[in-house]
Amino acid sequence: MPETPILLLSLTSGALDVQAVIRRAEDEAGSGRHGAVAVFIGNVRGENLGRRVLELHYEAYEPLALNAFGIITAEAGEAWPGVAIAIRHRVGRVAIGDASIVIAAASPHRAEAFQACRYVIERVKQIAPVWKREIFEGGEAWIEGATADPSDAAARKAAYERACG
Amino acid sequence: MRITILVFAKLRDLVGTPQLVRDVAAGSTIEDVWQALAGEFPAAAPYRAALSAAVNAGYAKFSTPVAEGDHVAFLPPVSGG
Numbered sequence: 001m002p003e004t005p006i007l008l009l010s011l012t013s014g015a016l017d018v019q020a021v022i023r024r025a026e027d028e029a030g031s032g033r034h035g036a037v038a039v040f041i042g043n044v045r046g047e048n049l050g051r052r053v054l055e056l057h058y059e060a061y062e063p064l065a066l067n068a069f070g071i072i073t074a075e076a077g078e079a080w081p082g083v084a085i086a087i088r089h090r091v092g093r094v095a096i097g098d099a100s101i102v103i104a105a106a107s108p109h110r111a112e113a114f115q116a117c118r119y120v121i122e123r124v125k126q127i128a129p130v131w132k133r134e135i136f137e138g139g140e141a142w143i144e145g146a147t148a149d150p151s152d153a154a155a156r157k158a159a160y161e162r163a164c165g
Numbered sequence: 166m167r168i169t170i171l172v173f174a175k176l177r178d179l180v181g182t183p184q185l186v187r188d189v190a191a192g193s194t195i196e197d198v199w200q201a202l203a204g205e206f207p208a209a210a211p212y213r214a215a216l217s218a219a220v221n222a223g224y225a226k227f228s229t230p231v232a233e234g235d236h237v238a239f240l241p242p243v244s245g246g
Contacts, residue, residue: 042246060245061173061238063222089245101246121246129219129238130245131174142175144242148217150224 006088009069011062013092016041016099021086025104028084036110038117042101044094052137058091058100061129065089071150072123076105076116079160083107083116089130100132115163122159126152166191166233170202176216176241179209189231195220196227198237215242 006012006020008028018041026034044056073085084106094100101124105117124130127148134141149155170185177183180202189198195218203210218225219238231237 058245059174061171061219061222061240064219064224064238064240065245067222067224125243125246127243128245129173129240129243131241132244133174142178142241143244144175144215145244146242147215148224148240148243 006086008086009066009073010088011060011065011091012088013090016088016090016102018099018102021088021102022104022106025084025086025106028086029082029106030084033082033108034084034106035108036113037104037106038110038113039105040101040103040117040121041099042121043099044096046096048134048136048143053096054135054137055096056094056100057133057135058089058094059131059133060089060091062091064129068128068148068150069124072120072127075123075156076119079119079163080107080112080116083112085116085120087120087124089124089128091130119159119163122162123156126155126159166193166231168198168231168234169236170198171236171238172202173238174241176209176212176239179212180206193231194227195225195229195231195237198231199227199239202239212241216240 069087086104090100105113107113126146132143172180217240
């Protein structure tokens with residue numbers, strides 16, 4: 001069965017195909033221009049805050065999340081010119097051990113690929129309008145992290161410093 | 166003028182619905198829209214400091230004026246990835 005190509009920046013309620021995300025970043029980089037591909041896979045942990053997690057439910061404001069991914073990859077493009085980035089994030093129910101996000105960064109050389117990939121996951125966690133509801137043994141709770149503000153220069157700098165650390 | 170308000174995650178639970186249509190005065194800002202919403206749903210009021218906002222699926226400051234037909238979204242702290 002021929003595979004439907006995925007978009008460079010996307011959300012899906014289906015299982016994440018890591019190879020498809022990698023191929024999408026490589027295609028974007030261009031033939032012969034992806035000497036290095038760094039991949040980040042975020043998986044759902046079965047333990048959080050000392051409680052046993054049963055599953056996560058992800059919710060997104062999808063059009064803004066896609067805008068956020070675009071902002072983030074544009075920022076990464078400024079910092080690491082020539083790096084091509086693909087992002088695919090789950091929505092809906094995600095089981096323990098399954099991937100909730102895959103980021104692939106393709107570039108001519110490895111240093112830029114690793115740094116850009118790390119930068120992108122830090123920024124996704126800072127600004128992408130995605131929320132997880134944790135279903136744990138004995139209850140459920142929304143998890144809340146950062147207040148999303150793409151213009152917060154200090155947050156952006158912190159993400160950059162983590163990427164280059 | 167009539168606008169649509171979108172709320173997500175815990176804020177949606179507090180408001181009880183993901184989407185509301187409301188009339189606001191001409192010249193209203195996102196902050197004004199929030200204050201009216203918080204007046205209607207007092208349990209949501211303490212959220213203000215942690216929120217961010219968007220208009221028509223683009224990030225926006227609370228000082229941004231809203232226009233007829235706008236979709237104004239209020240976003241609790243995010244937890245993607």
